[in-house]
Amino acid sequence: MSASHHQMTGHPRELPALRPWQAACIDQALATLSPSHAHFLCQATPGAGKMLMAAVLTRELMARGDIDYVLYLGPTASVVERAAETLAQVTGKAMHGRLGASGTALTYQALRNCLEELQRLGRDARVLLIWDESHHAAGHADARESANQWGMALMALERQVRFTLALSGTPWRTDGSCLPLLRYLDTPVDDAPADDAATPPPRQQLQPDFIYTLTQAIQDGVCRHPRLQLIDNRSIRLTRYHARSGRRETRRFTSIPHLLKHPAMHYGSLLRHDEPMRHLLDLGCEQLACLRQGDMDAAGLVVASDIVHAEAIAEALEDRQQSVCLVTSKAPNAHARLHAFRDDSTQWIVSVGMVSEGVDIPRLRVCCYLSHIRTEQHFRQVLGRIIRRQGNDDADCFLYALNEPHLRRYARRVADDLPEDLATVSFPMPETASDPAAPTANRAPTPSLTPQDAAPLDDSAEAARARQEGETSTQLALDTAGSAEQLDPDVAFSRAFFERLVALRLLS
Template identity: 45%
Template sequence: MTSSLRRWQTRCIEKALKQFTISRHFFCQATPGAGKTRMAAELARCLLEQNKIDLVLCFAPSCQVVEGFRSTFAQVLGKRLDGQLGAVGAAHTYQAMDYRDDAFWQLLDDYRVFTVFDEIHHCAGHDPLLSNAWGQQILQRVQDRAAFTLALSGTPWRSDDRAIALARYSSPEGKLICDYRYGLSEAIAEGVCRSPRIILLDNQKVTLVEEQVAEPAVRLFPSIATLLTESTVTYESLLRHDEVIDQLLRLGSAKLNEIRRSKPDAAGLVVCTDIEHAQQIANALRARGESGLVVTNQTPDAQQVISSFRHSDCRWIIAVGMISEGTDIPRLQVCCYLSRIRTELYYRQVLGRVLRRTLETDEQAWLFMLAEPILKGFAERIAEDLPEDLAVLSQFELTATSPDSFLSDADAGGLAKIDQGGHELGSLRGEADDEIAPVSDSPSYQVSFSPHYRELLLACF
């Protein structure tokens, strides 16, 4: 076993090798940023050295993550994972599975194949009627044909409560059974992940002027949460409010300045709602004298842009769905959350982008966001590590006529663009369908804030 492995990686590999003597499947839940890809590559190396497998196939939810798998496996195995002549295997997106022909899948019958599924929660399986397209491929093509399978997830639950492919659940409780679990609190204690510091921005005097009436009505609210629950103002409209953007960027920039005094290449991530929103934020950063790159699914050579940023000293990257899950940029240490997505799965995946630790001294990660009630609840639960109730399979009635109609926000993240020949062109991540949507008409109200803001620190380990 490689000496540079983290303790959890070594323990997980040892347990997987032992389990593979009696079962072909292994499910690992490890917090985002813990190093699941490296663990999977080292496990593949052990299986190859023990002459238990001939080939390796990896599947992941986006092109960026696939490239990370190819790079890490090539480094660990000393052989390419690009599917070309002389390679030890291949890595593809889940979407690309639909475009592989029978000759490709015949590999699982002709050779002993180790298959790795990253962020397996994107694949709903078990029952063909309750599976999504990716889960069906695993059920029909892989589950009973692969020599061994490794399912990985940092957030092993689905927002639609369907079973995850290759996962086992207790009966009758429906609790997910992980063969190995490595939580955020353990990762922080062992120095694997940074400790999150989540800052919620609030305002105790919000003024709303409603303009749709003859006499404009002026109302005051003691918090952003009250404004959102007792008025027609939407969370998304606040995300586009120039003053809100400026305040969140001010906090993020100040923290980034502080961190860069001891870590000069530290960087920040701004997670946006759509392309126009990203450009608005880029303009706001420029007005502050900041440098930043914008990357969306419309960005030419987006993967190259992300790779260039990974190895540069540019301060900010402004992303729409492109850097939320699995993308490895260790120098990211500050995040401003300005996405309209409010699911715990997406929120935790974004937080994971700034948790990957690189030095003994970079023990903290910072996330700044509005004090919106749902997001505040997620932040409060971060300190509880993985809420076990989210990994419980709930029973529900089948109401849709087509399995594809079950596509959820968990599935929407990580679709890959595929041309008619099955070649991966880019990725449609997170809010991709909304990136090119027209902006709605201006609201019939104006919101202003008191100069005095309140900052609440949560999720401090």
């Protein structure tokens, strides 16, 4: 696409120059979309600018007479609001969905309430359907029984629209099910035993139409270089009290992964423990203070496990003399507060899920990951909130999390996605151990990822268990053999926390 083609004079607002990847994707979509190839998937790393690309593509399709109307679907009200603004600014047409508009934007939740009306619109006009964060929908034409509600609605709507454009930085589902409307290829399973009489079914591999990777985005200066720090402790003491016998049992652990193998301790409880949470927030505040010396608008994000947890984190940050914006589904005027945070200079925003994906706040550069969700999709989506660059002086961003085995595995995969000269792994240790009981840096090798660490995870079960045990209590209960065993309210950590730095140092 030529430069003059991109500028398209006559539109009401001057647009930012398209990045090379955006122009290439638009060119490919314009050449590809046709009655025989009506669906297009753009897989681009979070923070790359997918929405602007989609809006310019919409304008191009309208200009050449291929579509009359655009329908945008997104996961949250704040994402939808931002997308409608971008579409209106780029196309110069109203996107409010009322009389005289050329488009509308809805959440996936709202789709079912107006599905029949939108189907009629599709029959009467040529419609482009943009469905953002496409991994929220499940369903496939050959396996409709696996479809979720949003997937079924999309497949019903697809029959009436002219084209669909799917956008995602993580186009896969944690449950392994397929995404609707997209192309999959059957690939053989290579790791099946040779003497296995039953041939395993082939894996279905998604075929995106356009891919823009994190490596490309960093090399192009589109995304920041993520510096991921996983926090661990080498001297942890867990005390259990046996109510019947009155006996106390104390065990010591040399790492958080080691601790989490104990049946009385799980990740959701650890996130609420004062000492690791305090250390994680201290690191985040120190890093943000350093960044704000050069950029007073730089901000941080904390992703909490639930609303009570988020409120406790906000209070802890305020105790550190930090300015905080708490945004949860129960907070009054949550979307207005989120919108205001985008343009002000408040230091931190604390949320559970409202800022986990699709939200564009480029001034976010630090994240403390305290969510109970341990899926690679969620981890990468959260990382995407701090990765988008604003200029030439914000090349790095920082994410802090506990050294939980699944998160460590995802961090290593992020490292695999970085340019080779940035994909370094180092293990800095504390210079001194402030706790006399803490092992020195020369003792105990750093824990490695074992098959037990990589066991499948059911996040819904984790969340349900956390709710059953009480969101606001720091006291954990363990029931075995009909007798109640109780943990002391505090698991004791040494003060010698250390940071495991993954893929985060630019070599000179």
